Amino acid sequence: MTPDNSPFLELSGVSKRYGGVRALEGVDFACRRGSIHAVLGENGAGKSTLIKIIAGVVQPDEGTMRLAGQPVRFRDPLAANAAGVVCIFQELSLMPDLSVADNIGISNPPRTRLGLIDRRAQRRRTEELLARVGCEDVNPLEQVKNLPLSRRQMVEIAKALGRGPRLLILDEATSALTSSDVLKVYDILKKLREEGLSLLYISHRMHEIEELADTCSVFRNGRHIETFPAGTHSPDEIVQLMIGREMAHVYPPKPAGRGAAPPVLEVQDLRWGDRLNGVSLKVGKGEIVGLGGLDGQGQRELQLALFGVLSGLSGQVLVDGRPVTLASPAQAKHRSIGMALIPEDRKTEGLMLPMSIADNLGMAAMDSLTTGVFVDPAKERAAIQRMVEKLKIKVGDVGNPVATLSGGNQQKVVIAKWLLTEPRIILLNDPTRGIDVGTKQELYQLLRDLADAGASILFYTTDYDELIGCCDRVLILYDGRIVRELQGDEIDEKAIVAASLNLGADAKTAPASHSGISP
Numbered sequence: 001m002t003p004d005n006s007p008f009l010e011l012s013g014v015s016k017r018y019g020g021v022r023a024l025e026g027v028d029f030a031c032r033r034g035s036i037h038a039v040l041g042e043n044g045a046g047k048s049t050l051i052k053i054i055a056g057v058v059q060p061d062e063g064t065m066r067l068a069g070q071p072v073r074f075r076d077p078l079a080a081n082a083a084g085v086v087c088i089f090q091e092l093s094l095m096p097d098l099s100v101a102d103n104i105g106i107s108n109p110p111r112t113r114l115g116l117i118d119r120r121a122q123r124r125r126t127e128e129l130l131a132r133v134g135c136e137d138v139n140p141l142e143q144v145k146n147l148p149l150s151r152r153q154m155v156e157i158a159k160a161l162g163r164g165p166r167l168l169i170l171d172e173a174t175s176a177l178t179s180s181d182v183l184k185v186y187d188i189l190k191k192l193r194e195e196g197l198s199l200l201y202i203s204h205r206m207h208e209i210e211e212l213a214d215t216c217s218v219f220r221n222g223r224h225i226e227t228f229p230a231g232t233h234s235p236d237e238i239v240q241l242m243i244g245r246e247m248a249h250v251y252p253p254k255p256a257g258r259g260a261a262p263p264v265l266e267v268q269d270l271r272w273g274d275r276l277n278g279v280s281l282k283v284g285k286g287e288i289v290g291l292g293g294l295d296g297q298g299q300r301e302l303q304l305a306l307f308g309v310l311s312g313l314s315g316q317v318l319v320d321g322r323p324v325t326l327a328s329p330a331q332a333k334h335r336s337i338g339m340a341l342i343p344e345d346r347k348t349e350g351l352m353l354p355m356s357i358a359d360n361l362g363m364a365a366m367d368s369l370t371t372g373v374f375v376d377p378a379k380e381r382a383a384i385q386r387m388v389e390k391l392k393i394k395v396g397d398v399g400n401p402v403a404t405l406s407g408g409n410q411q412k413v414v415i416a417k418w419l420l421t422e423p424r425i426i427l428l429n430d431p432t433r434g435i436d437v438g439t440k441q442e443l444y445q446l447l448r449d450l451a452d453a454g455a456s457i458l459f460y461t462t463d464y465d466e467l468i469g470c471c472d473r474v475l476i477l478y479d480g481r482i483v484r485e486l487q488g489d490e491i492d493e494k495a496i497v498a499a500s501l502n503l504g505a506d507a508k509t510a511p512a513s514h515s516g517i518s519p
Helices: 047-054 077-082 100-104 119-132 149-161 179-194 206-212 235-243 299-306 329-333 346-350 357-362 377-390 407-419 437-452 464-470 493-500 505-509
Strands: 007-018 021-032 035-040 062-067 070-072 085-088 167-171 198-202 215-220 223-229 263-272 276-284 288-292 314-319 322-324 339-342 425-429 456-460 473-478 481-487
Touching: 007 047, 007 198, 021 035, 021 047, 021 062, 021 198, 021 215, 035 047, 035 179, 035 206, 035 235, 047 167, 047 198, 077 085, 085 149, 100 119, 100 149, 119 149, 149 179, 179 198, 179 206, 198 206, 206 235, 215 235, 235 437, 263 299, 263 456, 276 299, 276 456, 276 481, 288 299, 288 437, 288 464, 288 493, 299 339, 299 425, 299 456, 329 339, 339 407, 346 407, 357 377, 357 407, 377 407, 407 437, 437 456, 437 464, 464 493, 473 493, 481 493
Parallel strands: 021 223, 035 198, 035 215, 085 167, 167 198, 288 456, 288 473, 339 425, 425 456
Antiparallel strands: 007 021, 007 062, 062 070, 215 223, 263 276, 263 314, 314 322, 473 481
């Protein structure tokens, strides 16, 4: 279907403030039918407030909104859904203790003549929606909490499609997905565009914008900066619009001529069920070692095993040449070992969202902030302020709930709370997922600074560019074992992709099948 030149969604002069903070200021914005419209900006630029207003989550202080030419003002998300406005937020709305079918049908389940939920019809509908998103392998009766994060994200998309959207808003909808699921989402969105839907797409991954978007709008500091046809601005130009300044080199330089450092962390023949099949590796002092490979090849299990989360392991872990027992996170983070884990999902694994920023920052290092059996308030305040300044966390009042921060600042809090423990070994699990380019650049520099100060870093990321730009060595996992080690000039996209597919020793010269999508 050719896009209709008349906008389906129009915003005029929309503003929103929270206390003295300007979230949106006088925004004019429009989105057409049969079009994928990318919304770009740093964390805190106003993107989230924009989509919350469109979806009826919050009310604007000023301005008007039209849908299909008619003025609308949604009192809540249910009213927006009824009008065909459906959101897929980065923070999943699924209920973990309910089945997939119950989650998908929760707002409008099929009913029998007696008004009861028609379980068979609900299951059939769920199977149809799962097939539509390419997830026929998911059992509709499975509890959501038993699914991996990537599958939960696909269930969220199926749930949204089940509401029959006319305007579909996707907020970092691919950030938790595997490469195969990302391709499925691409196909789904292109088909929806052909069917005449309006799609708003928020993503920090420039290759996704290049692949999908018809139109792009850039927001900065709560203002609409520019709207332009996709392909008319280079990625560097788009980034400059987003941050309002020239973009410095994204990745800090790697140290030249570094010799082999003595291993701080050494793993020998680590095994766990069918997920880890004899992993052996070394990480030297001051070294950043990347973990690559297709998602789900044992990378996360390896880091959880090292941090004492998993039981039933075999093999040996050595720190500074001596065997250690890692039966719990408390043992892993003890000063004798000095390990920290930055988890995959900051919302559910890294933070206590209702608690204050200060409480979250001090949580992991509580034993070092106490005098006797009580927390030393002066020591705690000084430590927290030091981390806020070091990581440039935009907090306002540290007494506010950490949930009030942007995604990038929340991630900084997760990292800062573990840096307060003064770790010597840092495990990172996809730490830049869903954060903006400016914050990513700050985190890349922080990792290099920590390594230069002597930390040993094991860095798992689903972004090939991060493996190439950040890491001194890269270990590729396949089927729970390391199949190749890359270092120096060997660390390039072709070698990473070929090794990830387990193509053998000639991986360096093998043709790349990677299309810019992080696996």
